[in-house]
Amino acid sequence: MDTAVARERALDAAERLFYGRGVQSVGMDDVRGASGVSLKRLYQLFPAKEQLVEAYLERRDVRWRGRLAAYVAARQEPRERILAVFDWLAEWFGEADFRGCAWINAYGELGAVSGRVAEQVRAHKRAFRDYVGGLVADAGLPAALTGPLCLLAEGAMVTAGITGSAEPAAQARAGARLLLASGVTSAGDGSSRD
């Protein structure tokens, strides 16, 4: 078996297991069983479990943000693109194996114990925020809307993960619509102080 193929199979199995059951309750032997990649090979590819975890989060991050961006790119109107983020969340939440945000879960599990994982989670969330910030800027809306919009999205991910329902996406979308409307109303520099 080709090295590249073995790596992909290992990562596929690791992702399925880590995301579905959490990192700590999945053993390297489970990954081997699910992937068909022998333990020896596994340790050649990833010298320790921690590296497999990092590779899992890294690969998923690229794919997740790519899927989101592709979905949003299909819309033309700038404000529609912002709402599309929430439509995409709804689709994601509806997937059969959805079990919350992989990074929020990983942070809860390993954030206090693994600085590298914590940093990966922060980087992922930073990238998401930057992406939304770009959409807000493209729509000519005040930058101050970026924070609340991201919080709606994060809240939806967390709530959907815990309740197992896709409804939080619709609620977040409704909230976002109201924010966008008020953003238009009071559109300006976005620096209004309390």
Added chain:
Amino acid sequence: MDTAVARERALDAAERLFYGRGVQSVGMDDVRGASGVSLKRLYQLFPAKEQLVEAYLERRDVRWRGRLAAYVAARQEPRERILAVFDWLAEWFGEADFRGCAWINAYGELGAVSGRVAEQVRAHKRAFRDYVGGLVADAGLPAALTGPLCLLAEGAMVTAGITGSAEPAAQARAGARLLLASGVTSAGDGSSRD
């Protein structure tokens, strides 16, 4: 040492350790060392670690919601009370030992592996949502605002936990103000569909 006292000390230590480092990376021996309660006594009080974890979440839930309610109760104006939720979040996020929402973290760590913990997390989040729903109703605002307001709060908890900053509370509060304003504008039966 009195049984009740030993129980409190054990729970104090367990809460500090579980919340600070996660449940799985804290051993019963760590709890014993931090609490001064002997292992034998610990297992008399809590027949297994899982029960200690449940008692930790249970006691923290009561205290957390009590603190929130007490803070909010100090405000008179119904809409101010809703915003007070976010002010309280800001205070919480600013505490030295703040490390995110204990229930979100516990869900990420144990949600997939312990049905009882998952249920406790759901119950806690349900109670929070009901509480906010009550504030919204008292303010005469459309019930449809409850969802987005809760998502802002959840998003703030998650983001503050990951970034270690208290700023998400202010962003969530700003978002909530906009939602409340639009809620007043289009106040009605709150049953608008989209």
Added chain:
DNA sequence: GAAGGGAGAGAACGAGCGTTCTCCCGTGTT
């Protein structure tokens, strides 16, 4: 004062798991 019982300290036990090692087989090379 002697006996019994509960409590603390910590050793012990057993399971799980990350990681490595051994053994064996198939393959490609000379």
Added chain:
DNA sequence: AACACGGGAGAACGCTCGTTCTCTCCCTTC
């Protein structure tokens, strides 16, 4: 054809940790 090499299966090792056991001591009670 002989042999070295890489890879697979899975046993083995060592550590952690949940849980229990042992031993001793002190306090209570008759």
